[in-house]
Amino acid sequence: MDSDLIVQILFAAVKTGTPLLFIALGEVICEKSGILNLGQEGMMLMGAVVGFLAAYSTGNMGFGVLAAMLMGSIMSLIFAVLVLQLGANQVATGLALTIFGTGLSAFVGAGFVGQTIQGFPPIAIPFLSDIPYIGRILFSHDILVYFSFGMTAVLFYVVNKTRIGLTLKAVGENPNAANAIGIPVLKVRYLAIMFGGAMAGISGAYMSLVYTPMWVENMTAGRGWIALALVVFASWRIGRIMLGAYLFGLASIMHLVLQGMGWSISPNLLAMLPYVATVIVMVIISADHFKEKLLAPRSLGKPFDPRNMA
Amino acid sequence: MIRIQARTEPSSLMKVASPLLAILLTLIFGSILFSAIGKSPLQALQVLLIAPLADTYNIGEMFVKMGPLLLCAVGLSLCYRANMWNIGAEGQLLAGALGGSAMALYFIDSDSAIALPVTLLAGIASGMIWAAVPTFLKLRFNSNLILTTIMFNYIALYLLIWAVHGPLRDPQGFGFPESAMFTQATLLPTLFESSRIHLGIVFAILSGIIGWFILSKTHLGFQIRVFGADEPAARYAGFNSKKLSWLVMLFAGALAGLAGVSETTGPIGQLVPNVSPGYGYSAIIVAYLGRLHPIGAIIAAIFMAVIYMGGDLAQIEMGIPVAVVSMFQGVLLFFLLACDFFINNRLSFSNQATN
Incomplete structure (x- = not known):
């Protein structure tokens, strides 16, 4: 392989990994507050369809992205009320959200299947994009990719270096103790869940506004689920999520790479690769039971009812 | 106030x-x-809920859809009772359809009496294998069952699509991604004239009764219930959680596999890419609606099948997606x-x- 091809592959890996990065960043914040939201796929699909419809009907791409983020938050709010206010099981509620979002997105988008839009144009960042190799891999993308870079940096700082991050982690590690020292546990969890929803929304918008760019039923193809695995893979650390997203991105374009290299494997078999890779990665990461227990937020998935507190 | x-x-x-x-x-x-x-909301509800039960043909179709929903839901009810979050009924169903179809095609020129039972067993075994791998990965490597079973749903789907494009494609099928039609020896008998109701619904209702018997009348069922209600208590009582996990998962895999092979050898009669309109996912809701109780699942599966039928009718008659x-x-x-x-x-x- 010549270096030109490698650069092209890595460029595509970053682009393919970007929706995973967005949604996994949202989910990791949510999980750090102790909430496991399995509704990612549903929120992402709703973001994709609403973002597409908004951009298609107004011609304004930025408006599409905002609409998608808003839609993602609204979807996550349904989850938040059921889980936080009514103490519903997080797994079942998340599944309901995914089933609901899958249906609703197909329902809403039925009349728009196959329509295309222009998509965000690539912007080469001056100077940075001139760096050999790196410039073409990282700095010749569209604006949403740069936004994902910025978002990763901001979240890394907020989670690791600020009081907000400390509050978030306190709620996720031990909600009872956090409550006792006066942290509004439910409020923190509401905000974390809705942030996760907004990020799932923008992730969906990336699919329908940049990656494809069009609306197709079920176009996210399990990325919402892969993102959940990605959070485990990254041991709930922001920096590793970015790395992991691009590795998963690479895994999901491997079939194109292998075909390009002249391998004659059925595309349907190669399409399994990202899912098989996800299983293998999870087995490797989780095998160390003790380590995973140490890294996962301790109250993850467990309900918290302030009324039970003395 | x-x-x-x-x-x-x-x-x-x-x-x-x-x-x-x-x-x-x-x-x-x-x-x-x-x-x-x-x-019109009244018309829509009429189409969604009343029309599916309005004539004998539609009632028959309702039972055809109820079968796979119930088979999957009974297995899932037991899994969820035992805190095994198996979201993989869809993949186990597809694996059953694939494995069973491969066997049915093997028997395509046969009129042997064992062809159908062996085909069904192949489907059941395939579903069990598809449930066994995530179970093993969870119990041995502590990997998240929800995520692995979901991934296995996608893997089964692409495996099935690959098979109908490749090794199982009908050589005389003009290149369509479908297997050859199965022959009489491997088709499930229908129960009535002029209806597609087939033996699968009998399997499904039996599974509900067997599931109820296990859960309510056996020591194993007692262990499952204690496990779901109070895991520390169950461990203290010395219940073998690994054994329970294996049993409920293999039971669920077997039933979902049977659902899959019953679809291909029943109403469809061949292997096609869209064997299931998401039965395995809907079965999760059926299980919950039936209160994770196998008999409750029978009632919930009827309701869900009506909704499925109604959805088809609403699309045809009212243009609703x-x-x-x-x-x-x-x-x-x-x-x-x-x-x-x-x-x-x-x-x-x-x-x-x-x-």
């Missing part, structure tokens, strides 16, 4: 009333939705989870202000 008060004991009335209330609320939601998109079915399923589960809040809580009406 209305306020929420925790009940001293869970309400057994609400446990039964909650699914009914959730169904009612979903219907109200549906009426509002149909009005919003300019369709068939996606409305999974949307209603999601809403139904939302309402069910919300209503379940009142199993452990109640509203109290009093004139006194709260303290």
